[in-house]
Structure formats: structure tokens, C-alpha cells
Amino acid sequence: MTNIAAYSYALAAAGYLLLVLPVLSGWSGRNQRGTLSAACLLTALWAAWLAWDASHARFWSAFTGSLEILRDGAWSLFLVALLGHWRSEGSRLPFGLRPSLFAAGCAYLVLLGAMLAGHFRFELLNALGALPVVTAFACLAVYGMLLVEQVYRNKTIEERWAIKFACLGIGGMFAYDFYLYTNMMLFRELNPELWNARGVINALTVPLVAASMARSKSWSTPFVVSRRVMFHSAALFGSAIYLLAMGSAGYYLRFFGGRWGTVMQAAFLFGAVSLLLVILFSGTFRSWLKVSINKHFFRYNYDYREEWMRFTRTLSERGPNLGDRAIQAMAALVESPGGTLWLRSDAGRYETRARWHASEADTVEPANSPFCRFLESTQWVVDLDEFVARPDKYEGLAVPDWLLEYPRRWLVVPLILHEKLFGFVVLQRARSPLKLNWEITDLLEIAGSQAAGHLAQEDAANALMVARQFESFNRMSTFVVHDLKNLVAQLSLMNANAEKHKDNPEFQRDMLETLNHSVQKMKLLLQKLSRTENAEKPLPLAVEQVVRQAVALKSAFEPRPQLVVEVPGMKVMADRERLERVVGHLIQNAIEATPRDGHVMIRLGRREADGQPDAVEIEIVDTGEGMSEEFIRERLFKPFDSTKSAGMGIGVFESREYITELGGALEVTSRPALGTTFKVVLPLYHEAAAATIS
Template identity: 30%
Template sequence: MQTALLVITLVATGILCLMLLLSRRSVLAEISLVLTLCAFAGALTLDWAILGAPEQAQSLARLSLTLSGTACLALVGFSLVFARTYDTARLPWTHVGILALLLALPLTAAALPAASLLRQPQPGTPWLVPLTLTGFSLQVGMIAALILALYNLEATLVRATHANRWRIKFIVLGCMAVATSQVFSATPAILYLTLDLSLRPTREIGLLLGTALMGFSLITRPGQVKVVFSQRLAYNSLVVLLSGIYFVAIGVLGQNVALRQSHAFSQLDVILALVGGVLLTALLLSETARRKAAVTLRKYFYKDKYDYRQQWLSHTHRLATANKSSALYQAVLLGFCETFGFSIAALYLRRPPNEFFDPVARLEIDVPTTPVHPGDPLCPDTDSRISVKDLRGQSLPLPVSFSIPLQSNDTLAGFILLGRPFNTDEGYEEEDFELMEAMARQSFLAMHNLNLAEELALAKEMEIIGKISAFMLHDLKNLVYTLSLMVENAKYFIGEPEFQRDMVKSLDNTVARMKQLITQLKKLPSKGSLHCEDVNLLELVQESAKAVPGAQIVVTGGPASALIDRKEMSKVLVNLLRNAHEACNGGEAVAVEVGNSPHPYVKVRDSGLGMTEDFLQSSLFVPFATTKKNGLGIGLYQSRHIVEAHNGRIEVVSSPGRGSTFTVLLPEGGLHHSHGAC
């Protein structure tokens, strides 16, 4: 039976190690964890071999101690690098020193003779291997290393946001199960100066349970997580508390064992304690359990449901650490989820001069990319006082419970959706709503200030562009002048009339394009500078497609009339078509759809590499931000500027590996519109 358990544990460990090496996460963390698992598995195999060859117990036990020391060192290393990014951009010297100190564990076991670490077992009890004082010291060092690893893993889990915590929780719990089983089995070495090999099944079950938890995490919760760590130590630790309780309990149990005149704990007692400890740790780390416990304590022992000072300081600190819009949006959603006990959230903001609200951030929820209009069930009511809208019990397209308004001068500037509470029995009252509104005001001010700072930075960038353009204009003017002379000379000195006409025509076109580029560098079109007319979008798309040579462009749809500046909108279409063609690497065709439902639109779809959500949120329409090797990152910025000058907008849907779709939505045209400004 025990042999079968060992074989199952070794097979499961081997499969997990293979999965880790193929997962392509953090290479250093993967190697450390694989080394930990393999070393522990090797130590288990050697302990099993001792029972079959007791005459070689000393030498085999020394090798087992060497592998156990290696595993402890590797586990501490894993706990220091797994899912962590330090604020110093490298591993702190204190951590390097700890690893160097722990290197003495395997080196000491490997270098010293077996007789200086262990004594030969007594006949009749081959599973009890006595330790020397040096061997006892090694066991103490290994237990200290295991507790340090548990401490580090808990700190990583606590520091992670609840979305990242969801991804790494079972890997951390798996490592904790492995480490805890090793601590349990090493306890007799401290109490009786004896290695009790009869507790090997406890370590096997711990390793098997740990591999199952980690394998479950790799299969169901893929993706790499990084938690930013400061060098300051966290003093509040569940691991430290449980370790103290454990060793007090061991002392009590040791006295009980002595009174019974027994030499070891019952295997069943240890296994039940191990499984119960893992389950208790999972319960203590559960968001749902934490929320229920917090609500119960506040309800019966405190006057107020919230510690407002602590909530305010925590939320302010979270907002202050965000250095760009996408990070700030996530910080806002995370703050609301953790404060009010929800697992999903979404943020919608109004984009002037439009009246609708665009989704700009989400947390553990997929939201449609289409905007939400005032009066939508998800949108807070604006008829009277703008306040939190209770959505519980309503039939909605999203599983949300509350819509929290973001206000700017008594105007609805956006809203936050919260859903899927951790504690479904928790009641939300006026006290909750007042704190929601206060945090929403604070969040909007932070977003508004950051937006102003980004606009100022963009204005400075455009000022730099203007200075660069001055030098570019000088060089371009010289080129235009040179080409003009070539045209004039060619008219008189080229003998072949046909060649003359072709060359003159080509050079004239080049001169015209350069002059047009100079004009574009001087300024972008504004709303007042547009000359709008009713234009058939289908015809304009077909004309623009001819300006992208070599591209396979398939245009579908029917006639759609839009009130636009034909020349400026042609620039937008050519830019989008060229980008789509380059994204496809000249391979598959670019699909273009023209329609008029409910407003005129042009949809350009490619099958290229696509873009990440972070790039879409923070860099897509920013000058000089581009995914192309030779791109300048100005085309899309200019395109959006032109479309917005038409009172239109550009919507983008993209994901890595699935291509991108750009949709240009424009104002409707018709016979009742007159030509001129839009």
C-alpha cells in the first residue's frame, strides 16, 4: 500500500514538473519549484530504500538529508521570486544573503561523513534513525527554512490584488502543503533526536496534495502574475501565528506521547492534522470567509460598519501609486471591490463632446465594447439627485448589483459597476451608499487630475513635434525647390516627348505630395477648417483602396451617405487600410464593410497579430506609440483627430493573435444638409 502511494506521488510530481517547464512563466521560479519537488521526491525514495536495506541506513539517510536541504534551499528561493517584482528591480542583498546562508544545509550534509550526522538504527526498529547533534542542527535549520518559505509565500499572496490572488492562490497553497508536511515529519527529530521514517506517508500525502493543487492552478488559472514588493518587511503574518501555535501544540503532544511511553505520533493523527491545516489555511485565505468574518465582527462589536479613516487612507494610497490612466482605473475598481466585498467591476466614462459612456476598464468581467447611453438600465438616474443605483433583482445583460455615479459639477461623468458579492447574505444600506459616493468623488478627482497631467504632457510632446517639424520643413522645402528645378530643366532638355511627359507628371506629383506633407506637419484639421458635403462612403472607400497598392481589399455593403470632408476622411481610410494591409503582412485580404445602421459607418477588419488590452487602453491613439517596427505612431492619432472633428468616433476591437477591427462612425448626411462647415 505504501509502495503504491509512493509510486503515485512520484508520477504526479513528474507530471507537474513537466507542466511547469512547459508553462513559460517565470523561468527562475519554474526551475526553483521543479528542483524543490524533485529533491523532495528523491528524499522520499531514499527513505523508502532505507527500510529495505537497514544496513545502509546511515549512507542513504545522509543522501536523503542532502536532498532535503537542497529542496529547502530551492523552496526558499522560489518563495522569494514567485510572482514578485521588487521595487529595486533586482533581488535585495538581504535575500541573497539568506540564500547564501541556507546553502550550508545541503553542503554540510554532503560534505560531512554519515557517522557525524546519524547513528545506525537499532535492530528491530529500522525506521528510527538516531541523529547526532550536527544532524539535529541540520533538522532545525531545515524547519527554519521551511517556515521562512511559508512566510514569504503568504506575504506574496497577501500583497497580490484579489484578481492576481485568484490566479496564484492554489500554487501557494500547494507549496504550503508540501512544506507543512515536511515540518510535521521533522518534528520527532526535534523532540527525540530521531528521524522517524514511519512518517514518510505524511510527506507523500503532502507532496501529492501539493502537486494536485499546483496542477489544478496551472490548468485552470494560466497567466503570469507580478506583485510589486518593497524591501520593508510585513510584521502581521498568519504563518508566524500558526507556527507558534503549532510548536506549542507539539510540546503538549510530546508530553502526551511521553506519558503513553510511545516513540512516535500516530500516522493517522499526523495525516489528519496536515489535511486539516491545509483546509484551515485555505479557509483563512478565502475572500468570502474574510468578508463574512469582517461583517460579523463589525455588526456585533463595532458601532460603524467601516473604519472610515483606514478606508480613506488605503484608497488614497492606492490611487496615489498609479502613474498612468490604465493603472489608475484598475486601482479604482480594485479599491471598490476590496472595500465592499465584490469580485467583478467595470468603469465607464463619458468622452466629451459625446453624451454616451465608454467602457474604459474592467475587473474579472467581460463587458461589451458598445457605449452606454443615458437612460440605460446600467446608468445611474439623472432625473433627480444623482446617487447610487441598486440593480439587484433586475434582469440585466451583466451580473452587476450596483451602479455608482462619478460626478463633475453635478453632471454625470461616468459610473462604476459592482457585481458578484463574496458574501451573498450581506446587506447594503445607506452607510454603504454614502461611503461608495465619497470614494467615487475621490476617485473621479484623481482621474480628472491625472487626465489633466496627461493632456499637459501631450501638449508638451506636440510642442516638441512643432520644433522638430521646423527642421523637417526646412529640409523638405529644399527638396521641393530641387525637384522643381528638375521639372523645369526636363521640359527643355529631354528629347523624347513621351518620356518627358511621364517624368514631368511623376515629379509634379512628388512635389505636390511633399507640399501636402508640409501642410500636415504645420497643423491638424480642426472642426472649423473642414469643408463638409454629402459623400457616398462606399465610393470613397473604393477610391481610397486604390491608394494602397498591392493590398487585397474586399469591400462589402451598400451606399451610405455621410456629411464629411471628402479629402480629410480619405486620409483616415487610406491610413486604416494601409495599417490593416501591413498587419496581414501582405497575405490575407483586408475586409471592409460599409453600412448605415443606425449611423453611417466603415468597418476595417484584418487578421493580423492584434493588440493587447493594455496597449488599446493606454497607447493606441497616443503619438509615437506604435506596434510596427518602422512606424511613427502618428497616423492613428491624426485619424482620430479628424474623425472627432466630424463629431464621429473610432471604435476598436482587438486581441492578440486574432486581428483587429476598426469601426469609423460618422454623422448622417442627406439632401437637407448644405455644403460647408460640418
């Protein structure tokens, strides 16, 4: 039995330690704060010491008796402070105390001194000489019960509502002590069962005192025990009581089971622990416990800060299935096990978008149906069970038959976005009975609006992604059209000169080369449009060959471009086709901006800068019209902005984008009527460095 006593008193110690936390953390009942905290701490110390004694096969000692006197005195002092009438006018006693209170205090001190002075032990209670001490403890219990009666009788009706649970708890504690000690006085011995149950009795007074603290405005506390802590504490407290009861039952099975006693005890305890684990991990039980705690211990059903953080965190998680997470977040608010989401489609009807722990539902609801119009106009959360029982509660509501037949349907939560019905969620019945009130409906309505915003954002992101895909394709098509325009210009110029130079063998060779190059480029452009080409991979290539090819393709134009190679053999990492197109476009622009008697010069050299790696520099200089600084700054690199009548305005933009992609830079200087200089700067490729890296 010592183990049962140890568990019993340890449970009481843990309960009062939990109770003292909000008192010490800022309980606003200043007149009783010190006395209540002292009473809780002394009770916890007393119970802990008794648990320690029981675990070492000791029932009592002089120190335990002293702690019990201090515990009774602290609770009595708390009751006196709660009563408020502890002073008497004209009293000459210290602090103006009433004579009766002063006498009671002296009696406590005398009994405490006698207990500490002697070596009183529990075994001596069987002797007749211990009877006065037992009688003194019984008198202390009677005095405590009288104080409880005085406190309750002298309070108003409103104050009684606040303190009645505390009076029941403290009064029950003193009443049980009175019964214990009078039983000892009657039978001249201690009843072990009564002694063991005393710890549990004291533990059961904890929620009663806590309930009184939560109910009174004068006892209100800025320290708020979170629902999570209360939930886990209640589960732990209940588990401890359950295990204590099961341990007691197992003890009796072993005691009366004879040869099978040990087997029966082991099997029973294993089954009891398994049942406890099943209950603790049951969603229905957890839901019931959470609803019960919110209903009986808190003014509001929700801790809005915690709920909103959890709701937002669920919706903001990474990954797909936002619809499932939206249902899950709203279902958690009302302990619903699942639900289904309907969203409005482009066809003007509400279709199933997501399901979370719910059955298949492919039903489609027209957007102009009476049901959808009712949800949009009222923005109400509809309780379908209430609608079936009382159709007049939702005036004008017409629920479709498919929804009434939907398995376990319970709540319809509208998703309102910009005063329009974006969709709705049908939640299944809660795991535990939950009465729908104004607080729950308001929370669901605002949660529906929040979920609608996230879902609309996802739809907008998907639409934007599709639009960007089309934009990317259209942009590529634009570049292709731009290249085709240049090819058409080359072929048109060649066709114009064919009649004049058709007998010239050199012209014929150039014409064939130009036609072959144009055909190859057109094939590449068709591959891009059909998206059959492989991704471009930059490769080391000789810059001189790329530039010479670009200059050769423009040799039929006037003024004819001139190439000067200052440093041969340089290489860069790039795609040959794209780099040639960039250089060719810049040369083409220079030719078009320069009169026939002008000059277009291309220089291929090397740039060296302090602290920077070597770079290849392709300089294109013309003596054409030139550009102003304002034009270069605001219009030159702006796509689809061109001064040419047939131009598209994307050539320079594409050139700069690709050069930047290669890690280079496109520099331009120009003066009106004097000409323009473009410089293409690209990182120089070093074979030795590349081999070392690889």
C-alpha cells in the first residue's frame, strides 16, 4: 500500500505546484495573493514529503505533522483574508486583530511548537497518550470548516458565484481531515485506505480552486494558462488518476487471486495501460477534452492568437494541395474530421477542387442557383443539421438534394472574396458534440475569407505562369521574326544585285554561300518554333571565326564593313549561333545608320583591367547619324521601341540580354552626327584554367 500512498500524495503535490504558477505569475487579487500562494506551496511541500515517506515505508513523522499544521494554518489564513473581517475597532492586539483570530493563531503556534519540540511518531498514535494530538488535528479541521462557512455566508450572491468552487474544495479538504482523525479517535488506529486516498482527495480540490480563480473579476489574472498547457495538464492529471485506480485494482487482484494473482495483475495492468494509450491517441477523445476545457475553463472557445497562427501556418506551407490544406485548417477550428472544397470555374459553376478525408463528390453546382445566391448575399455559415430540423431558421435558403444526401455533411462555410462567392467548403460532423454559436460562426466566416484569398492567389499564380509561358513563346517568336526580317533583307539585296552581277563568278559564289547560310538559319528558326531543338550549351569557340562569319554575311551591304583582328586565337564560352546573331545585328545597325560614303570598322582585341580577368573586346565603330545621351538612356535598350519604319525594336535588347547572360557587358558611346561605338566585352576562355577546374 505504500506505493499507492506515494502516488496519491505525489499527485496532490503536482496539482498544487501547477496551481501556484498563475498565482505567483501575476494574479491580480492582491489581498489574497500572498496567502493563496503560501497555502498552495505549503500543501505541495506537505504532500511531497508524505509521498517521500510512503515510498520509504514510513507513514508519518514529527516534521510531517509540522508541515500539516502549517498547511492548515495557511489555508485558514487565506480564508480569513478572503473573509475580510479580520480587524476589530478598539482592539489592542497586534495589527488590530479580532480576539478570536488572535486566539486561533496562538493555538496554531502552540501546537506547532509542541510538534517540533517532541519526537512524535506515527506508531505512537496507537497509544492513549497520542489522543490529544489527534484531537488537536481534528479541531483544526473543524476550525477550517467554520471559516469556510463564514466566508460563504458573508458574501453577496455575485461573490458567492465566484468563490463557491473554492469553498467546496477547501471545505471538502478540511471535512475529509475531520473524518480521518475522528475515525482514528474512534478506533484507536489509522485506517490505511483512508490515509492513502487523502492525497487524491487533496488533488481533486485543485480544479475547484482554479475554477474560482477563473470566474471572478476580482480574482482575474493577467497570467493566462494557454489551452495547450491546460489540455496536456488535464490529460496528464486524468492519466495519473486512472493509473492510480488501476494500480489499486491490480493490487487487490494480486492479493485475492491466489496462485493466479500475479498473472491476473500483470494481464490487468497491461490491458489498463493499453486502454489508456488508445484513449489518449483517440481523435474523438482529444476533441471531447479540448471542447470541455474550452467550455468550462475559458471565457471564449478559442485562443485566437494560437488558432490564427496555426491557421496561417497551415495555409502557408510549401508545396501543392493548397485546397486540402485549406479544408484541414478550417476543419481543425471545429474538430471536424474532413471536408470537401468547391471553387468557381471559368464555366460559371462550382466544381469540386479538393477533398480532405472525405468521400468522392463530383457534383457541380451552378453559380446562379438559389443556394449559391443565398451564400453570396448573406455570407452565413449554414448548419445543415439545423436546417433539416428548423428550415425557418435560414429564410430563403434552398439546399440542393445532393448536398443533403452528402455523407456526414454538417457545415457549409462560404469563401467570400471581394463580396463575391469564390467557393464553399462542406465540413463533416465534429468528432465531439459542438454547439454552433456566434463565436464559432464569426471565426469560420473570417477563416473562409482568409482561405479564399490564398486560393485566389494560387489561381492567379497559375494563370500568371501560363501567361508567362505564352509570353516566353511569343518573345521567342518575336526574335525569330526579327531574324527572318534580317534574312529577308539580305535576300532582297542579293536579288536586287543579281541582274547587275549575274555573270560575275565571285558574285555567284557569294550568292550561293548567302543562300546556304540563310537556309540553315531558317531551319534553326523552325526548330525553335517547334520546340524540337535541344537546350543551348555554351562551348569554347574562336571569337575571330564568329566575327569573320558575321562580317562576311554583311559584305554585300554598303558601306562594306572592315575587320581588324589585333589579337588572334582568343576564345570565349558561348553558343555560336546566338553570338553570331548578336554581332551581326550590331553590324547591321551600324551599316543602316551610316551613309554609303561612310565607314563601318570592326576591331577584335583584348581588354586588360587592373584586378579583373582578361576579356575579349569586339568594337564596332561607324560614322553614322549617332544618338543622343537621352535616347541611349531611355529608348535604346527598351524592347519594341524603334525609330525604323520596319524595325521591331528588340535587336539591341536581345543583344544586351545575351551578352549579360554570358557574364559580359555591352557598352555604347555616341555623339549625334559623328557616329556610334558599340563594345562587346566577353570573358576570355582559358583552356589551362578550365582543365584545372574540371
